[in-house]
Amino acid sequence: MDAHTIETIAGVIDKKMTRQLKQYLDVCARCAICKDACHQYVGTGDFKYLPARRAELIRHVYKKYFDSAGRFVPALYEARDPDDNLLDELYESCYACTGCRRCMYYCPFSIDTQWIVAVGKAILIAAGRGQEMLGQLADAAIFKGENVEMFRDVLVSGFKDIEAEVREITGDPEATIPVDKHGADILYVALAGAHSIRPAAVIFHEAKVDWTISLFEAANYGYFFGDAEKAKLIAKRFMEEAKRLGVKEVVVPECGHAYRVADIFYEAWTQEELPFKVSHILEVVDRFIKEGRITVEKGRIQGRVTYHDPCQIARNGGIFEQPRDVVKALTDDFVDLVPNRAEQWCCGGGGGIVAIEEMRDVRLKSGSKKVEQLRASGASVLACPCENCRLQIEDLNQLHGLGLQVRQVIDLVVEAMPLPGNTAPRA
């Protein structure tokens, strides 16, 4: 590897250096307690997926360039220059990491391996080895942000189609999907696809909410790609929209990382205080049910229902109970997975890995714990408020013949609402 690239890589570490990172790199005891926490290591037994090993690659370079002891006696720490082998392994371990932070939960020093992995991704990007698919998706999202007028007509006509379905379901010919509505209470930032908009629109309509829909999606491939600047630009699209429309609340859809980005990262990235609050759709739905603004009936959903905590919503987002309360309002036959909440196993589909075709194999293997958990629960319906989780668990469902219905929570909510057009579940 040429001196220039090495310099660039060291420069990335320098730029990303924070007190937390330094402490994480300094204190890890290499005790490997984290090994059994990581679904990828447990599912594959492959050393490169051991959480501390992912961090160790960065530590080797850190010791060489940022630590006097490492410079003095490199052999003690295996301190070394980055080379192609290191970058190859870094690519596989960093882009596979789902950022679930289950390793951090169990580490005696609470070392945030995801935070170190983020530096790994930044190194790869600087060395021209960022994951291509994620990079392209991120750039496309940024392009859309800069040229939204180009997309407006297509988007609005799509909303009209969904609006027709909402009218059918609610039986109200006046039901709308408001676009660009100034002064609305809620800006709903959906995912790409009718499935994320339709049930939310039905719920907002029934709850008589003054809402409007965002022209942008909540998903953030810049974040998965590992480029904080891109991630910020992508989230900025709807944050600026919300400011422009003067809404009181931004509601993100059933997506894990979008919630963490919007609620936890964005203000820190931009160092600005947002003039509205950020909520996850299930916090809002829980509120509606508890306030009696929407009616749901038990008995409409057949079979035992269980719930999967998406890592970015639960352990990393702090929402544990509201989605459970929502699901429990729909059925008397609810059972939790074991373990659950903060200790919930990652399904294996986070961090953008579902979009990385070459990592399909490890992704499916890494679902072994989730499959065990689901089998043990005896449930036939899984409520799961994250798109990546659902894609992964649906794959596991097919592969292992679990016979499970993998559902969005808001779909189940709409199904449990006594509405005229509410017959069969929709795709």
Next chain:
Amino acid sequence: METYLAITAIWGVYLTAVVFFVGMGVRVYQWATTPRSPVPLGMFPKPETKGARVAKMLKDTFLAPHSARIEPAMWIFAMAFHVAALGAFVGHGRLLAEFPVLPELLGEEGMNAFAAWSGSIAGSLMLVGVIYWIARRTFGPYKNLSVPEDYLLLALLLGVVVMGDHMRFIYGGTIHADTYREWFLSLLRLRPQIPEKILASNVGWSLGTHMLFTDLFLMYFPFSKLVHAIGAFSTNLTRSE
């Protein structure tokens, strides 16, 4: 033996003290002067108040309840080691001054017997802990995670513990804390000398070697992952920020 002790138990100790405290100071200074990440890295569930955060941090640091759930065997050995190390540390306090209260209760004989018992238990637990770690590192499925630093630390630690145990088990009956205290206090008064009683017995070789390993271990400490001894408080506090 006199020269050996002069190197390891006198000048080595001074050098170690300087390297250890300056090294730790520099490490803490480096941490303190590196800006914190603006992004909060906490995870949930997370206590609301500052006091509760600190309480959780202390619990996570001293009891590591999460680690206990995921790998109980490791937790038991690590706990045993660290608690024994703390016990041994407190026990070494007798080098400074006789403990209050206890000797009055137990009498001098009783106190020495108590020290023999507690020291033996702590010394044995530490030995078991170190051997377990060495084995775990050498034969575990993730042995490739270890770097030479890990083995160096464990080797030095093994030396410290074995020689400490040697003094405890072989010479424990003849040389007591008061003799070592004479030596240790002379170091503190900057008028170092080795008591006749030590020079006259083979225990001098043990003490010298115990101190050799201790010096090396503590001199290396600030440059190793063992800075977790103070870093853990900070990283565990980050967990609930």
